[in-house]
Amino acid sequence: MLVVENLVVRYGPITAVRGVSIEVGAGETVALLGPNGAGKTSIVSAVIGLVPSTGRVSFDGRDVSNLSPEERVRAAMTVVPEGRRVFANLTVAENLRLGGFVRRRERDQDGERDRYLAMFPVLRERLDQLAGTLSGGEQQMLAIARAMMSKPRLLILDEPSLGLAPRIVARIFEHIVELKKSGITIVLVEQNMMQALAVADRAYVLSTGTIRHAGPAAELRADPRLADLAIGGH
Amino acid sequence: MLSVEQVSKRFGGVQALQDVTLVCRPGEIVGLIGPNGAGKSSLVNVVTGLIAPDGGQVRLGDRELAGRGPEFAAQSGVARTFQNLRLFKQLSVRQNVEVALTSGHRHRPDRVAGLTVDALLAQQGLSDLAEAPAGVLSYGHQRRLEIARALALGPEVMLLDEPAAGMNDQETEALALTIREIRDERSLGIIVIDHDLGFIMGLCDRITVMDMGRVVADGTPEAIRNDPVVIEIYLGTVH
Amino acid sequence: MDYAIQQIVNALAFGSEYALLALGLALVFSIMGLVNFAHGEIIAVAGYSVFFAVALGLQSVLGAVTIAIVMGIVTALVFERVAFRPVRYAPTTTGLLTAFGVSIVVQNMLTLFVSPKARAVPVLGPLNQTFFIGPYAVSSLQLLELAVTIVAIVALVLFLNRSLLGLAIRAAARDFSTVRLMGVKANRVIATGFALSGFLAGVVSVFILARRGSVEPDFGSAPVIKAFVACVLGGFGSLAGAAVGGMVLGFLDVAILVALPQKFGGLRDALTYFLVGVVLFWRPQGLLGRTVELGDKEV
Amino acid sequence: EGPTIKIGLAASLTGDFAPYSEAEGARCMADQLNKAAGPDDPKIEILIEDSRSDAQLSVSLGQKFLDEKAQVIAGVPFPDALIPMSQMAASYGATVYSAPNTQVEMHEVGLDNFIAGAVPDPMNAAATAVAVAAAGGKATVILTSEDGASWSAKTPEWFGEALEKTGGKVVGKLAYSFGTTDWSPQIAEIKAFADKPDTVYVCGPVPDVGILVRQLRSNGFDGIVAGCDGFDDPSLEETVGNPAYLDKVMFATHGVMGDGGQIDQFIAACKAAGYKVNGIFDALGADMVQVVYDAAKASGSDDPVKLREAIRASDGSKTVMSDNLSFKEKLAYPVKTIPVIGFKDGKRVVIADDVPVFVPYLK
Amino acid sequence: MAPAQSPAAPMPADRSMPPLLRSILGGLVVAVPVVVIGVLILWLAPPYQVRIAFAGYVNLVIVVGLQIFMGNANIGNFGHSAFVGVGAYFVAILATPLAAKKLSIPNAPFGLSQVVLDPIVAAVVALGIVGVLALLTGFIISRLSGIAASIVTLSLLIISHGVFINYTDLFKGAQAFFGIPVVIGLPTAIAVAVAAIVVARVFRDSQDGVQLRASADDVLAARAFGVDVVKLRFKAWVLSALVCGAAGIMYAYFMGAVIARAFFFQQVFLTLAMLILGGMRTVSGAVVGCAILSIGLEAIRSLESGATIMGVKLPEMLGLSGLSLGAVIVLGMAFRPNGLMGRLELDELAAGWLRRLRRS
């Protein structure tokens, strides 16, 4: 479903991603793991087209390398970006409306919205609050709910559990499992390695911009070298 | 010693803090946990003077901090990190730390005696990045820089708002180690907010639990771990 | 009494024009954080287009109005594409300077290829007919301006606050790249916003032309600085604020002109700006701007 | 071989004062004279650079012309440029000759090497006052602005003074700024005066004054609207719009145009030869060249000081604008008749062309 | 703790020198081209080019002064020309000989029409007056942020202009104030420019400078680290005003005549363009921007009136310099949105290159 070939991301003199290739099959859940600065976020940004990169990204068999981010989103790829990135100057309700932008001509926006408000009840109480004044965790919930409003076929989550209380994290991982069951393809960037591997089918471990290890999640979970790899031991 | 007494704060329809009372002694690490939106960051904001409480007191030693603005709190010795990362993005990593250090030099020279930028950066593993602009660091590195910057102020009390967010287990463990080291070295009071229970339980001497703006429990890690209320509101049944 | 009412009528007209100008600026500001000093040149190009059309034989008022508005929109779109898109992510000062650059280029082209002098364009005169209501002299232009301003404000506020596109525009103002992650064609959204501001500029151009009866290279730039002040006075980024700021400035202008002893007549602008300074010192967020207690949060 | 005289013009080819540039007219005149000159006649060489209406730049360009041995230089026609230029030129013996300058300051400083080609503003105001009084104007409102220095601030006062001499009076004074496009507050004030004025006087630029005329008329004011050379722009009529509104509009200026006279012929000839001439200010430029040419011929030398002495000693030159332009009397500015232009059926007519007897301010 | 592994490791500055010395040396390095160009002009160019260069150096001092506040506090400033004007006018009022004053300001208040000071004393007093005004306005401006602050600076410009023009007894109104003794030349201007550059650089690198720049990035965080933002903005404002005032004094003592129009929008926009184009975050940016626009515009201007290059007479192209100024700005901003100089000063860049060169 998603094929990344030989991806290189540079920021001026810095090379953050050095020729990474990743493949995610339809309906698969794949985890991207690695220490700080490994290049995970850079990969995600390149896949959705937010940062310039070289290499090839194709989605659904179609080369999307030259598409703009919005075109990629219209092709049903969606990202929950790192650092929440809620629209601080809009209310929670407005954020969610914008989340459903690609499906603006469809009818049941409200049904979708209610589903996520049920999952994050605190958001329902905050519908008319400016998103920028939400607590950190509330913003994270909003970012996830907003992304889900577009009903993607490929969902990329960059550290979704960041700043969330354990109860909510558990709920999100439950939901990921649900989504998986409904056939959505998922790429999951997580620090919370064990939990990520528990829901993932396969995983890639990165450090300093290259893939150090790749394999089935179950295998990795049992791998004693994992700890080493994930903190970036060279 | 930092003492917070009966602090309340309301934002429009949200009662973010309600009669919150809390102390943090020198050399003590206090954990602050609670569901999202419980009011933890708001409490930090009140203590650091970023918001004025509707009522109640915040004292550091015999200085009243509430409502006197963030500069006053900082100059009195309260340092913090930001949950949403607020680095000086255009300045270099080194300068980020320098800002706090010079301010510390100015106001509490004895507390910063012996601190150097290089040592602080080395402690956080940022030496190689010293000349890079802070804005280009990865998320995890930015968190560490936040901590280095807070330490450079030479604080009496340090409030860490989710310092381990975005770090993996090993990094978190290392962070816990550093925090403890800092406490021992400089005997400051530390309040740590985080949602990583392993981290909090392992690190803190005492834990305060908040929910809906109130303190709902307070005690040793052991007691908190088994507190049914905490399990109910925070951990959820799954855990 | 009659006199006071007459002056209030006059002030309303002044205020409406500032408000319309300020709306155009505030719109672009809320779209991409750009302080668009080149808004005046959009007005100028619209005005000169009418001048050329007249030179080629155009005589109808309706035709002139259409040309001004269409050219306003086109010019705004061209400016956006050529000059402002490349600096979209840049700091405010950069956008500001680019806008200056555009304005200098356009003014010099008008100087070079047309004339540094004023050129008469009488075609819109019929819009500006003075008639008397009781003792009060009112011009059709004054009424028209007031009406158009009110309609424009209501329509824009509704558009930006209620429509999905409006939401996208406001979101793009703060976080362009994340808006794209919603699948919004952000370039097009921003262009829409510019087109709207170009529309407003075209309308203002019609009004100024009707009143002045001539065009000049600095045709539009002179009033834009005042409009910019109006925006800030009302609360930058807020459309209603821009309108209110414009009205307040209009009233200040007339009041100071009328009330100031003639000896200090030349200090009118100085006094206006002094009062603006006082207001901003007292309310840095502007008259309608709200302050939210944020703590460590950001909006 | 006749002497070669260099005239260096730091001209306002672009910028705020571009409408008041004398450069093209000067260039046209110089070419005409050079073509007609015999082998022993002087040659006039015109050096032109754009000062962008910037005083500082025009001083620097003045220095450049002096470096190139110019005998006569000119810059932005305002004191901030002309005074330093005169001081600078003094040590080279050179003359600053500003064809369009009308401001009195230049004559107060005590500059020995400055010459203005136009009569000072008080004379202009005085001429207007005589014409206004003749048309029955008795009670005037004057509009002043500091934006054009003494030209716009003081000329109206001088007009008032001169009108009072004729038995009229000033019933009110209002301030405005350049760039005013809506005069309704001022007009409301004028209407509210207890003493009803029959004349409004303003010395400002077009289009401002054109709009003023239109708005005054459409608000029912049917008295005299009078002004200075700022009115003398071909776009005045179009800005006013309705030809009927121009009845009782009058202004004093530098020369008569639009009557097919010498100025019109000169401008037409220059235009035909490809010079971008505009109007009255080009005629002033042409006059300057003629005066310098005649003086060079008289002195027969290219020495700058002798040239200036010859200009001032001359009994008069026959120029485009005047049959006898002479600096003998005042040394720093000419004494000549001042045409006052009025309108009949929307067309310009000369309603007076005299040297005013009473002139305020000037000694 | 895991070592930071990042490819991002640009050159660390040389930390063996005392910071103050390092800043002064850095400033001097930046000033080298300023001196070299100036000396070449003095040596080779005809008098009129010296005049034009002088105007360039006045602008340079203004731009550097502007950088001190705008670059460090990141607040758009339209008001700096007010201080240039005040500096120029007060030396005019104080140092002009009595004879000239009798003509120009016979009714000056406080018996000022009777006083004549030595040019140097007058300059000091004028700077003092600039300082007092800066203190008063700084009180307000340092308490405001962002666009509100910028508008107040704009107000300052328009108010000062209004006062210059309308307080005719003291400032002679919209007419030129002439007769000022012409006492300085290009060498003085070069010296003042170098001094301004060093001052600006020392401030930028000082603790205050770094803290102020921190507050420009994030006011709230800066305050939470004890940075007294108001005080620092105030300091920068006053320093900036003094440097701009010095530029005004230079202007008056060279031109011999001043007029309010010279200290209005045209100057404001030109100097702002120089600063932003060069990059307002560094003093080098101020210097580079000023140099490029000054030299470039002068070159284009000389083409404008139809120059002859290698025997070919070019046509007259009026407005070319205006057009080019606009085009340079638009293009410059499009390709280098943060200005030509980015984050680093010239000497810091050079040190980086040298080190990289040595390494390879």
Ligand SMILES: Nc1ncnc2c1ncn2[C@@H]1O[C@H](COP(=O)(O)OP(=O)(O)OP(=O)(O)O)[C@@H](O)[C@H]1O
């Ligand atoms: N905009 C940028 N400019 C320059 N360098 C950047 C930029 N963004 C990221 N980098 C650098 O690229 C490298 C990879 O960063 P990235 O954010 O992709 O890491 P990550 O794996 O997501 O880390 P984390 O777990 O901390 O979020 C880091 O060294 C970082 O400093």
Ligand SMILES: Nc1ncnc2c1ncn2[C@@H]1O[C@H](COP(=O)(O)OP(=O)(O)OP(=O)(O)O)[C@@H](O)[C@H]1O
């Ligand atoms: N400036 C503000 N304006 C309005 N509401 C606010 C503001 N700051 C916080 N709140 C609200 O107050 C409540 C407490 O917020 P706070 O940030 O203190 O939560 P928290 O305990 O830190 O949560 P988290 O763990 O998610 O960070 C939240 O519901 C939030 O929406």
Ligand SMILES: [Mg+2]
């Ligand atoms: Mg990341």
Ligand SMILES: [Mg+2]
């Ligand atoms: Mg929080």
